[in-house]
Amino acid sequence: MIPEIGHFALWLAAAAALLQAVAPTVGLWRNDAGLQRLAVPAAVAQGLFTALAFAALTWAFVVSDFSVKLVAANSHSMKPDMYRFTGVWANHEGSLLLWVLVMALAGLAIAFTPATLGSRFRDRVLSVQGLVALGFFAFLLLASNPFERLSPAPTEGQGLNPLLQDPGLAFHPPLLYAGYVGLSVAFAFAVGGMLENRVGPAWARATRPWVLGAWALLTLGIALGSYWAYYELGWGGWWFWDPVENAALMPWLAATALLHSLVVVMKRDALRAWTLLLAVAAFSLSMMGTFIVRSGLLTSVHAFAVDPARGLFLVVLMALYIGGALTIYALAAGRVAEGRQFHLVSRESVLVANNLLISAILGVVFLGTLYPMALEAATGTQISVGPPYFNRTTLPLLLAMTALMAVGPFLGWKRSGTGHLAARLLPAGAAAAVFVLVAAWPFGVRGVGWLLGFGAAAWLGAASLSMLLRKGVTLAIAGMALAHLGVAISILGATASGALQREALVALRVGDAVELGPWRAELLDVRPVAGPNWTAIEAQLEVKREGHRGAVLKPQSRMFVAPAQETTESGRAGWRTGELYAVLGKPDGSGRWQVHLWVKPMVRLIWWGGLLMAFGGLLALGGKLRAFAPHKWRRQLARPAQGAA
Amino acid sequence: MNRRLILLLPLLLFAGLLIFMAGNLGKPQEAVVRSHMVGKPVADFALEGVAGAPGLAASDLASGKPVLVNIFASWCLPCAVEAPQLQALKDKGATLHGIAVRDTPEKVAAFLARHGNPFQRIGNDDGGRMLIAFGASGVPETYVVDGEGIIRHQHLGEIRPEHVPELLAELEKAR
Numbered sequence: 001m002i003p004e005i006g007h008f009a010l011w012l013a014a015a016a017a018l019l020q021a022v023a024p025t026v027g028l029w030r031n032d033a034g035l036q037r038l039a040v041p042a043a044v045a046q047g048l049f050t051a052l053a054f055a056a057l058t059w060a061f062v063v064s065d066f067s068v069k070l071v072a073a074n075s076h077s078m079k080p081d082m083y084r085f086t087g088v089w090a091n092h093e094g095s096l097l098l099w100v101l102v103m104a105l106a107g108l109a110i111a112f113t114p115a116t117l118g119s120r121f122r123d124r125v126l127s128v129q130g131l132v133a134l135g136f137f138a139f140l141l142l143a144s145n146p147f148e149r150l151s152p153a154p155t156e157g158q159g160l161n162p163l164l165q166d167p168g169l170a171f172h173p174p175l176l177y178a179g180y181v182g183l184s185v186a187f188a189f190a191v192g193g194m195l196e197n198r199v200g201p202a203w204a205r206a207t208r209p210w211v212l213g214a215w216a217l218l219t220l221g222i223a224l225g226s227y228w229a230y231y232e233l234g235w236g237g238w239w240f241w242d243p244v245e246n247a248a249l250m251p252w253l254a255a256t257a258l259l260h261s262l263v264v265v266m267k268r269d270a271l272r273a274w275t276l277l278l279a280v281a282a283f284s285l286s287m288m289g290t291f292i293v294r295s296g297l298l299t300s301v302h303a304f305a306v307d308p309a310r311g312l313f314l315v316v317l318m319a320l321y322i323g324g325a326l327t328i329y330a331l332a333a334g335r336v337a338e339g340r341q342f343h344l345v346s347r348e349s350v351l352v353a354n355n356l357l358i359s360a361i362l363g364v365v366f367l368g369t370l371y372p373m374a375l376e377a378a379t380g381t382q383i384s385v386g387p388p389y390f391n392r393t394t395l396p397l398l399l400a401m402t403a404l405m406a407v408g409p410f411l412g413w414k415r416s417g418t419g420h421l422a423a424r425l426l427p428a429g430a431a432a433a434v435f436v437l438v439a440a441w442p443f444g445v446r447g448v449g450w451l452l453g454f455g456a457a458a459w460l461g462a463a464s465l466s467m468l469l470r471k472g473v474t475l476a477i478a479g480m481a482l483a484h485l486g487v488a489i490s491i492l493g494a495t496a497s498g499a500l501q502r503e504a505l506v507a508l509r510v511g512d513a514v515e516l517g518p519w520r521a522e523l524l525d526v527r528p529v530a531g532p533n534w535t536a537i538e539a540q541l542e543v544k545r546e547g548h549r550g551a552v553l554k555p556q557s558r559m560f561v562a563p564a565q566e567t568t569e570s571g572r573a574g575w576r577t578g579e580l581y582a583v584l585g586k587p588d589g590s591g592r593w594q595v596h597l598w599v600k601p602m603v604r605l606i607w608w609g610g611l612l613m614a615f616g617g618l619l620a621l622g623g624k625l626r627a628f629a630p631h632k633w634r635r636q637l638a639r640p641a642q643g644a645a
Numbered sequence: 646m647n648r649r650l651i652l653l654l655p656l657l658l659f660a661g662l663l664i665f666m667a668g669n670l671g672k673p674q675e676a677v678v679r680s681h682m683v684g685k686p687v688a689d690f691a692l693e694g695v696a697g698a699p700g701l702a703a704s705d706l707a708s709g710k711p712v713l714v715n716i717f718a719s720w721c722l723p724c725a726v727e728a729p730q731l732q733a734l735k736d737k738g739a740t741l742h743g744i745a746v747r748d749t750p751e752k753v754a755a756f757l758a759r760h761g762n763p764f765q766r767i768g769n770d771d772g773g774r775m776l777i778a779f780g781a782s783g784v785p786e787t788y789v790v791d792g793e794g795i796i797r798h799q800h801l802g803e804i805r806p807e808h809v810p811e812l813l814a815e816l817e818k819a820r
Contacts, residue, residue: 273652277655280655281655284659291666311670312667312670315663315666315667315670318663319663322659322663323656323659323660323663326655326656326659327656329652329655329656330649330652330653330655330656333652334648334649334652370662373669374665377665377668377669505722505725505726507726507729585726586805586806588729588806590729594726596722
């Protein structure tokens with residue numbers, strides 16, 4: 001019964017989306033205020049019914065209702081409670097339902113935040129949002145119904161892929177989806193802005209909080225995904241340039257560029273057409289990313305169920321939405337005057353350079369991701385494009401960007417003097433020099449690339465810190481400085497964990513030890529252990545450094561019951577900001593066990609930096625939301641800021 | 646360029662991409678790139694020896710009896726992992742030749758001293774050309790070459806204990 005209620009609620013939500021798309025459009029066209037005003041109630045109805053449908057599917061998963069096909073295919077009664085819950089979105093249909101849920105909630109948020117651009121504009125945005133949601137409802141109901149029943153119902157489900165039974169997965173997809181969908185709001189604002197001819201500083205001010213929020217969530221989602229891949233896959237790496245990773249990275253890059261170009265529109269009313277294009281591109285790339293992941297178009301370590309019919313459906317949706325938006329862009333962006341010109345040495349010109357560099361990185365990642373597919377279609381040759389390509393092309397661009405990121409915030413708008421720059425950047429320059437020297441001498445780092453990485457991290461980090469310490473810091477500036485500091489910290493983590501990493505692959509008997517630089521690892525024991533739905537062989541590996549307390553790493557080789565599948569669970573322990581990381585391999589038949597051991601200094605900084613970036617974004621968003629707060633609150637919030645200044 | 650045309654450009658590029666992606670839907674995926682050289686004779690080559698072992702040439706592979714050719718490198722971790730299995734294959738009577746790719750003689754010698762040397766002949770291929778000659782997509786890979794010098798079987802990645810009987814059977818088949 002409850003799945004049928006969910007199914008019915010989904011149809012009602014789709015109907016609400018249809019109403020939300022059509023009524024305001026017709027109302028605005030015919031000047032019928034009654035029809036136009038339906039946008040908000042329709043958005044509310046869509047939100048409520050979608051939430052009801054999602055709750056129904058969640059219920060089916062939590063009580064293990066195996067008469068629902070999706071539950072039978074993806075769950076198991078022995079699965080721990082938490083993964084029965086996260087299993088809702090760890091599959092194609094459920095994740096799409098999550099997508100429309102987040103989209104409907106975003107619609108609710110648009111309906112209830114103050115319409116700073118007027119109710120006409122809000123209703124226009126809601127109609128675009130409803131139109132986009134409608135396509136995804138159609139996709140769900142016609143091609144991927146999550147509530148399909150099985151008769152007779154099996155007594156047991158097939159279980160969830162063990163790699164996905166992990167706390168990291170509980171939050172990775174929802175965060176990414178919330179980010180993607182946040183970008184759909186920017187998309188709706190862009191399309192609405194073009195249709196209503198409202199693109200300008202006020203439009204940018206209204207759009208930017210959505211982009212900020214989406215960007216922060218995407219940052220969190222990507223950082224979490226990277227951390228999950230790092231500890232769950234047991235390969236010792238944290239980014240593999242896999243197509244699916246790139247699919248999430250590309251919208252993030254576009255959103256990052258968009259965040260910065262929106263500021264130029266806000267402050268100087270320039271770069272309008274470019275900003276519109278970025279807003280369209282950011283959501284388009286999100287859709288394309290979902291498409292790439294779902295259609296099986298590219299070979300990836302992320303094995304999702306491949307279904308060409310669904311792929312075709314998504315192609316049609318993309319043709320309608322992206323094609324439609326770009327058509328409007330081609331027609332309407334010409335009306336959007338380019339705004340004012342600007343001087344070479346100014347905040348905005350550095351932001352433009354930053355935009356170009358991010359776009360170049362985006363282009364390079366895009367090419368690298370699609371090139372193997374293009375080449376195979378054209379010549380039949382199979383190739384794979386891997387880390388050597390991506391690292392060599394993106395890292396120099398990233399270095400150049402880091403150099404500029406430290407300078408830009410110290411420049412004024414319009415036309416800036418350069419006299420003060422030397423003094424402002426002195427700490428950054430000094431920090432960079434010290435980091436490079438320390439890396440090169442006591443730590444013996446060789447290789448220009450690594451040294452540049454250390455230098456860039458220190459340069460940007462010191463510049464961002466000195467920004468935080470300046471007088472009159474607002475929430476927006478503090479958010480920006482913290483996000484930049486996060487980038488610096490991530491770069492430091494990536495550089496140090498790469499340049500100073502030690503690695504050993506050895507076959508050990510119980511009682512054997514191996515030396516790894518100043519570290520000594522001894523295999524204490526190998527024994528069987530059991531969990532709720534798995535058994536495992538667990539090694540106890542004591543890792544010690546002279547004069548320090550040791551840590552015992554417990555890497556496992558796990559055998560899951562349903563589905564029967566093996567996973568490696570890395571054994572990890574913290575060492576300052578770095579990690580000791582071990583993976584247990586196969587026995588060699590003579591009593592020795594393969595052990596893969598890494599010492600990765602500062603590796604945790606990579607994700608801490610990501611967290612800090614997201615936090616900076618949210619802090620800046622807090623600064624924006626303050627504008628919505630009633631006057632009384634605003635005065636209270638303003639007081640501590642005055643005290644700080 | 647005309648401004649109108651510039652604004653139209655994103656749409657045109659997207660349309661091209663979309664047509665291309667739609668055309669590629671439903672194509673079967675091959676996650677593993679198999680060598681095109683299986684079933685073909687080994688290209689002519691002659692490599693110098695390394696680590697005290699005699700060198701390897703194409704003529705050594707057409708010796709009348711099937712052999713295993715193992716492509717390895719001292720910098721390759723899975724190559725160290727499969728060393729006991731290579732030894733097991735040798736102990737069961739297989740003839741093994743090695744090709745060390747993109748490596749230096751000193752490092753190869755140290756690698757073999759540490760992990761054992763099951764090879765009769767080892768060719769030093771510092772340029773990595775043999776990867777292309779055999780159609781390898783990486784290291785380690787192991788090939789069964791029959792008595793006439795024709796590549797009969799490709800084993801991708803490290804040889805684990807369960808693969809040893811498989812490879813012995815492939816050798817028997819190539820006889």
